[in-house]
Every structure is written in structure tokens, then in C-alpha cells.
Amino acid sequence: MWFVKNMITRKNLMALTGLFLAFFLIIHLLGNLQLLLPDEVAREQYNWYSHLLAGNIVIEIIAIVLYACILLHLADAIYLTIRGRKVSGNYRLDKRARASTWYSRNMMFLGAVIFAFLVIHFKDFWYQYKFGTLPLDEKGHKDLYTLVVTAFGQLWYVIVYIIAIIALGYHMLHGVFSAHRTLGLYHPVYNRIVRTAGVVFSVAMTFGYAVIPIVIYIKQPL
Amino acid sequence: MNLTLQIWRQKNADAKGAMETYKVENISPDSSFLEMLDILNDQLINEGKEPVAFDHDCREGICGMCSLQINGEPHGPGRAITTCQLHMRKFKDGDTIYIEPFRAKAFPVIKDLVVDRSAFDRIQHAGGYISVNTSGNTQDANAIPVEKEKADKAFDAATCIGCGACVAACKNASAMLFTSAKVSQFALLPQGRIEATERVLNMVKQMDLEGFGNCTNTGACEIECPKGISLENIARMNREYLKASVK
Ligand code: HEM
Numbered sequence: 001m002w003f004v005k006n007m008i009t010r011k012n013l014m015a016l017t018g019l020f021l022a023f024f025l026i027i028h029l030l031g032n033l034q035l036l037l038p039d040e041v042a043r044e045q046y047n048w049y050s051h052l053l054a055g056n057i058v059i060e061i062i063a064i065v066l067y068a069c070i071l072l073h074l075a076d077a078i079y080l081t082i083r084g085r086k087v088s089g090n091y092r093l094d095k096r097a098r099a100s101t102w103y104s105r106n107m108m109f110l111g112a113v114i115f116a117f118l119v120i121h122f123k124d125f126w127y128q129y130k131f132g133t134l135p136l137d138e139k140g141h142k143d144l145y146t147l148v149v150t151a152f153g154q155l156w157y158v159i160v161y162i163i164a165i166i167a168l169g170y171h172m173l174h175g176v177f178s179a180h181r182t183l184g185l186y187h188p189v190y191n192r193i194v195r196t197a198g199v200v201f202s203v204a205m206t207f208g209y210a211v212i213p214i215v216i217y218i219k220q221p222l
Numbered sequence: 223m224n225l226t227l228q229i230w231r232q233k234n235a236d237a238k239g240a241m242e243t244y245k246v247e248n249i250s251p252d253s254s255f256l257e258m259l260d261i262l263n264d265q266l267i268n269e270g271k272e273p274v275a276f277d278h279d280c281r282e283g284i285c286g287m288c289s290l291q292i293n294g295e296p297h298g299p300g301r302a303i304t305t306c307q308l309h310m311r312k313f314k315d316g317d318t319i320y321i322e323p324f325r326a327k328a329f330p331v332i333k334d335l336v337v338d339r340s341a342f343d344r345i346q347h348a349g350g351y352i353s354v355n356t357s358g359n360t361q362d363a364n365a366i367p368v369e370k371e372k373a374d375k376a377f378d379a380a381t382c383i384g385c386g387a388c389v390a391a392c393k394n395a396s397a398m399l400f401t402s403a404k405v406s407q408f409a410l411l412p413q414g415r416i417e418a419t420e421r422v423l424n425m426v427k428q429m430d431l432e433g434f435g436n437c438t439n440t441g442a443c444e445i446e447c448p449k450g451i452s453l454e455n456i457a458r459m460n461r462e463y464l465k466a467s468v469k
Pocket residue numbers: 011012014015016017018019021022025073074077078081107108110111112114115171172174175176178179180182437438439
């Protein structure tokens with residue numbers, strides 16, 4: 001997409017990929033809430049669920065679309081942010097921040113935090129599951145559950161997660177609203193609904209994702 | 223009031239500029255910001271120094287010439303006003319006031335506080351008009367009925383005075399608020415629909431060519447706009463653009 005020089009089109013692409021990623025977050029959260037079931041049930045069910053996903057061709061295709069979305073979103077983010085930096089001026093005294101929210105101005109920074117997190121996340125879980133050698137559980141499924149629970153047993157790991165999830169929450173607090181504007185989806189009546197839905201969605205995702213590592217950390221046998 | 227002024231001085235477009243310090247005394251709180259600058263310039267001329275160049279014309283908030291970044295904000299600390307509508311009572315005795323030109327790659331500084339905003343004119347020329355025959359047989363303006371709500375929105379969009387504060391307020395130096403106001407004022411009316419497709423394509427193309435940044439929907443432009451042009455216009459232009467590019 002580097003050949004699309006037109007900024008509105010690039011921004012549309014960014015909004016679409018962003019919204020797809022946001023939609024994926026719901027599915028991903030629902031799946032992972034299984035981690036919070038009682039210990040033994042959770043282990044068996046979670047490993048079975050992961051096994052189910054890993055072998056499914058539809059899931060494979062969705063996964064590829066997802067990786068493509070992340071890369072396209074990233075490419076556009078970098079292109080548009082650099083362009084903005086290049087063409088805007090520096091003031092000796094700059095009070096422009098009074099007129100907008102900090103997170104709307106720092107989408108690239110929040111995105112960079114999310115990206116750094118994604119690298120860790122993929123390396124520790126995705127890569128291990130796909131290419132690492134994991135012990136098997138009683139049903140003969142790879143024991144991803146134990147891997148996750150062990151990781152979240154470390155306080156620093158939980159803290160890294162919480163920071164990334166808060167960054168994600170703020171990213172979407174602006175992102176969901178912004179994406180609708182970018183796609184020209186506005187209407188005097190629905191504007192407020194989109195805004196409110198965006199806030200509810202971002203808060204729900206932040207809490208949903210934050211709860212998992214916290215509960216696992218607290219629940220672990222000392 | 224006695225004030226210290228930090229003003230951007232730059233000889234010409236190629237020169238390197240710098241902030242310089244000036245003092246003005248006995249300024250009436252009732253004088254306007256531009257009158258205060260007039261007093262400073264009288265003072266400089268009397269001292270045999272080069273007066274500060276700044277843009278202004280109507281001095282009543284309708285021409286959009288008075289582009290100044292005052293204390294780090296376009297048109298200063300007030301909301302929904304131009305620089306010429308800003309009064310010195312907004313400041314305190316003894317204040318230091320920073321005065322800089324609007325800064326964006328598409329708005330090069332010509333001299334001191336004067337910037338070249340002809341990029342806006344070129345965006346306007348790219349499609350900000352309707353083609354009607356005005357030679358003699360002019361139609362009655364009310365011959366085509368227009369919904370009240372749309373007429374109001376078109377009118378609101380048309381109040382944009384092209385001052386450039388939206389660009390100066392934007393971290394990306396985006397001209398989306400200006401361009402979208404100009405697109406909307408026609409897109410909303412039946413007379414403007416005829417050329418709507420080419421209009422939005424051409425104006426957006428020109429906007430990109432002039433070297434403005436993209437829109438992040440931070441909304442700073444709407445807050446700083448002296449005419450309160452709504453962010454909704456940007457969403458409308460995005461929709462018009464999307465529609466036009468799939469046509
Ligand atoms: C799960 C991860 C992510 C989700 C759900 C997400 C979601 C979104 C959404 C919905 C938007 C709004 C698009 C628009 O305004 O048109 C957006 C914008 C943006 N994203 Fe992301 N994003 C994610 C990851 C990232 C990453 C990894 C980066 C960069 C390294 C990033 C950088 C940006 C930037 C710079 C914007 C532009 C803000 C704007 O112009 O409004 N995002 N994102």
C-alpha cells in the first residue's frame with residue numbers, strides 16, 4: 001500500500017484495519033476468559049480450545065488476515081505520523097495541547113507501546129505454542145494453560161500486561177470514535193451513540209483483559 | 223498595562239528568524255491586540271527601527287487575515303475569536319506575551335509574523351465554486367427549495383473565513399477543517415451536488431499537494447476555529463470522498 005499517496009484513502013485503510021483489530025479483541029477476550037474457570041476445568045478446557053483453534057482452516061485464514069491488518073495498520077501509522085511531523089511547525093511556546101485530549105495526540109506512542117507488547121505476547125505464547133515443545137496434558141493436548149499461568153505468576157509480567165492494556169484502552173478510546181469519522185460514518189443522531197459505544201467498548205476491553213492476569217496472579221498457590 | 227513581548231522576527235522567506243524581546247507601556251486594557259501591536263510599531267519607527275510586519279485587514283473578524291499564534295495558541299487564549307477581536311483585558315499587567323507566525327510547511331513565513339496562505343486559495347480554486355451562468359438570465363435564488371436543516375449547515379460551513387487557525391492548531395498541520403468546510407458548503411445544497419464528485423476529488427488532491435498533514439480527529443481545530451466550524455464537516459468530506467472515489 002506504499003503506493004497509495006492519498007492520505008484520506010490511507011487513513012480509511014487504517015480505520016478499517018483498526019476496527020478489525022478492535023473486533024478481534026472481543027473474540028480473543030471471550031476465548032481467554034476461560035482461563036478464569038476453576039483450575040482443573042480451566043486447564044483441560046483451555047488446552048482443548050487452543051487445540052481446536054490451531055487445527056482449523058477458517059481460523060488459519062482469519063489469523064492471516066489479522067497479521068496483515070497489524071502490518072498494514074502499522075505501515076499507515078508510520079507513514080501518516082512521519083508525514084504529519086514533517087509538515088507541521090515548531091512553536092517556541094506551544095499551548096496547543098489545551099484544545100485536545102492527550103491520548104488523541106499520542107496515538108503513535110500508544111500504538112508503539114501496544115506493538116512492543118505484541119512482540120512479547122507473540123514470543124511467549126504464540127511462538128511457544130506453534131514452534132516450542134510444550135508438555136502435553138492428560139488429554140494429549142499441548143499444555144498452554146500451564147504456560148500462561150506460570151507467566152502470570154510473576155508480578156513484573158502482570159505489570160507489563162496491565163501497562164500495555166491501559167495503552168490499548170486509551171488507543172481505542174480515541175480510535176473507535178476517530179475511525180467512524182474517518183470512514184465518514186456520522187449522523188447527528190448516532191454520533192452520541194458511537195461515542196458512548198466507543199467508550200463503553202474501550203473500558204470493557206481494558207477491564208476484561210486486565211482481570212485475567214490479575215486474577216491468575218492472586219489465585220496462584222503460594 | 224506594561225507588557226513584555228517575545229516576537230518572532232524574520233527578514234524574509236529565506237532568512238533564519240529568531241524571537242526578540244520588546245517592552246510596551248501604558249497599554250489600555252480596552253485596546254485590541256492589533257492596536258497594541260500598532261503602538262509597538264509606532265514606538266519602533268520613532269526609534270528608527272524596523273516595525274514588526276503582521277497581517278490584518280478588516281479588524282472585525284470577517285476577513286481572516288490576522289493570523290497570529292499568541293501564547294502558543296492560534297488567535298490567542300480566547301475561544302471563537304480572531305486576533306483582531308482579542309482585547310488586552312485578556313492579559314494581566316506585567317505579562318510576557320509570545321507572538322509567533324502560524325507555522326506549517328504549507329504556510330511559509332514571508333516576513334516576521336506574515337505567512338503565505340495562498341495554499342488555501344489554490345485548494346479553493348481546485349473546486350470551491352459552482353458553475354452557473356450569471357450573464358443576464360439569473361435564476362431566482364429561491365427557485366430550488368432547500369431543507370432548512372441543510373441550508374443551516376451549509377451556511378455554518380460557509381462562515382469559514384480561511385484564516386488558517388485550524389492548520390496552526392493541528393499537530394499534523396492538517397487543512398481538513400478548512401477544506402471540509404468548503405466542500406460541505408456546496409455538498410449540502412442541490413446547486414452544489416452537480417459538481418460534487420469532481421469537487422471533492424480535486425480539492426483533496428490539491429490539499430495533499432500543498433503539503434498539509436493528515437487528520438487524526440483530535441478536534442483541536444474545531445476548538446480553535448474563530449467561526450466554530452464543526453468537526454462534522456470533516457466526517458462529511460470523508461464520506462463524500464469515499465463516495466466519489468468508488469464512483
Ligand atoms: C490491537 C491493536 C490495535 C487496535 C485495536 C488499534 C485500533 C485503532 C483504531 C480503531 C484506530 C482509528 C483509525 C482512525 O482513526 O481512522 C487506530 C488508529 C491508529 N493506530 Fe491503532 N490499533 C492497534 C494497534 C496499533 C499499533 C501497533 C500502532 C503503531 C505502532 C498503532 C498506531 C495507530 C495510529 C498512529 C493511529 C492513528 C490515529 C489517528 O489518526 O486517529 N495502532 N488504531
